[in-house]
Amino acid sequence: MLAFHSDAHSLALPPQHPFPQSKYRLLREHFEAQPGRLRMQAAPAASAAELALVHRPDYIDAVMQGSLSAVAQREIGFPWSAQMALRSCHSVGASIAAARAALQEGVAANMAGGTHHAFAERGSGYCVFNDVAVAAKLMQAEWGRQHCKPLSVLVIDLDVHQGNGTAAIFRDDPSVFTFSMHGAKNFPARKEVSDLDVELPDGCGDAEYMAALEAALERIWTLQGQTPPDLVFYLAGADPHEGDRLGRLKLTTAGMLARDRLVLDALRTRRIPVALSMAGGYGHDITTTLACQVNTLNAAAQSWWMWRELSPSSMPESRP
Ligand SMILES: [Zn+2]
Numbered sequence: 001m002l003a004f005h006s007d008a009h010s011l012a013l014p015p016q017h018p019f020p021q022s023k024y025r026l027l028r029e030h031f032e033a034q035p036g037r038l039r040m041q042a043a044p045a046a047s048a049a050e051l052a053l054v055h056r057p058d059y060i061d062a063v064m065q066g067s068l069s070a071v072a073q074r075e076i077g078f079p080w081s082a083q084m085a086l087r088s089c090h091s092v093g094a095s096i097a098a099a100r101a102a103l104q105e106g107v108a109a110n111m112a113g114g115t116h117h118a119f120a121e122r123g124s125g126y127c128v129f130n131d132v133a134v135a136a137k138l139m140q141a142e143w144g145r146q147h148c149k150p151l152s153v154l155v156i157d158l159d160v161h162q163g164n165g166t167a168a169i170f171r172d173d174p175s176v177f178t179f180s181m182h183g184a185k186n187f188p189a190r191k192e193v194s195d196l197d198v199e200l201p202d203g204c205g206d207a208e209y210m211a212a213l214e215a216a217l218e219r220i221w222t223l224q225g226q227t228p229p230d231l232v233f234y235l236a237g238a239d240p241h242e243g244d245r246l247g248r249l250k251l252t253t254a255g256m257l258a259r260d261r262l263v264l265d266a267l268r269t270r271r272i273p274v275a276l277s278m279a280g281g282y283g284h285d286i287t288t289t290l291a292c293q294v295n296t297l298n299a300a301a302q303s304w305w306m307w308r309e310l311s312p313s314s315m316p317e318s319r320p
Contacts, residue, residue: 001304002101003031003109003297004043006090012081018245019077019126020286024112027278027293038301043094043110051092051129053137054169056121063088063128076123088128091115095131095233098275099139103231106273106307107264107300114235114279116163116180117188124165125187131277132233133169136176139231150175154220154229154272156263157194158213159237159279160186160247167192177229179220181213183240183248196220202248206255209240213259217266232267232274236260238281238292245282253288257295264303268310276300 007024031038051060062068068080078084094110101108115127123129136153143151155170157163157180170176177195184199191197198216200209221228239247241256251259267274276296281289 001038001107001109001301002098002105003038003040003111004094004097005040005111006043006087006094007112008042009083009087009090011078011084011087013078018282020282020289023281023286023289023293026286026290027111027297030290030294031297038109038297040111041097043090043097045086045089046092046096046129046134050096050138051089051134053141054120054130054133055118059121063123072122076128077126078128084128088115092129092131092134095135095275095277096138098277099135099231099233100142102273102275103139105304106268106311107276107304109276109278109297109300111278111297113277114159114237116157116159116166116235116279117161118165119168125161126280127165130165130169132235133166135275136170136231136233140175143230151230152227153177154224154232155179155235156232157181157235157237157279158240158259158263159235160239160244160249161237161280162186162188162191162197163194163235164188164190164192167194167197177220177224179216181216186246186248196223200249203250204240205250206252206258209249209251209255210258210262213262217262221270228270229272232272234263234267234274234276235279236263236276236293236296237279238283238289238296239279241281241283241288241292243283243285243288245284246280247282253291253295256292257299260296260299264299268303268307274300274303
């Protein structure tokens with residue numbers, strides 16, 4: 001399975017900053033030590049024109065040229081630096097590359113991304129640009145050159161925080177269905193309206209979570225009827241885990257893996273391509289976050305392999 005990384009550009013964060021940026025490098029290094037599991041590639045940077053499919057030009061300029069106000073930087077949670085701008089462009093580029101690969105091969109991943117709190121005109125909550133929204137719009141534009149029917153997209157956002165930016169961006173767009181399952185009492189305090197929101201109580205464990213997810217997916221398949229989505233973006237946030245500092249839920253590591261498998265199996269059996277992104281994860285111990293994300297990527301690689309077995313066309317050789 002192709003997996004795109006974008007950790008070459010570091011944020012200039014002050015000491016004690018809560019954002020665990022080392023997890024991206026650690027995730028890449030984990031898979032580099034296991035050659036053959038993933039086909040990893042450095043992500044290209046998204047261009048300003050690609051970002052402008054979603055984001056307002058004045059906001060893009062402010063990020064690229066370093067003229068974000070102090071208030072805007074505080075809302076994002078990162079101080080501006082040239083590296084921060086570059087990193088954000090590569091993270092969007094990773095989701096674009098993963099989406100293109102998913103349309104070809106069934107399953108592909110961004111080893112970062114899932115920056116779902118970014119709105120068209122501003123960033124928020126460690127999110128500068130909305131990678132999934134940009135990739136969805138770009139895939140729709142590229143698809144439209146070859147197909148009469150527009151590309152329909154489903155966003156499955158299982159990060160523990162609501163995908164408020166994504167919901168707002170696609171609020172009036174029937175070609176993108178937004179589904180977010182998140183902690184009711186967690187950030188953001190003011191939620192947006194997705195096409196389907198499922199709110200979970202603090203302390204929610206594996207059984208309750210899986211029952212809610214199964215019911216939500218059934219509802220989506222029913223709502224979509226005879227027209228299933230052409231492409232899914234899956235935000236596989238690691239922050240519902242019981243060891244997360246911010247999550248407030250109580251999923252075990254096994255429960256997190258069961259969640260990923262439920263989503264991946266449902267998509268593969270329906271022959272719906274999926275581009276994954278890692279989204280959040282803020283473990284008290286970073287190794288628990290890393291373990292969840294490793295499991296997610298291994299499950300995705302396994303699904304890629306099974307997808308390939310079902311249609312052994314011209315895909316490259318690679319063990320899951
Ligand atoms: Zn989150």
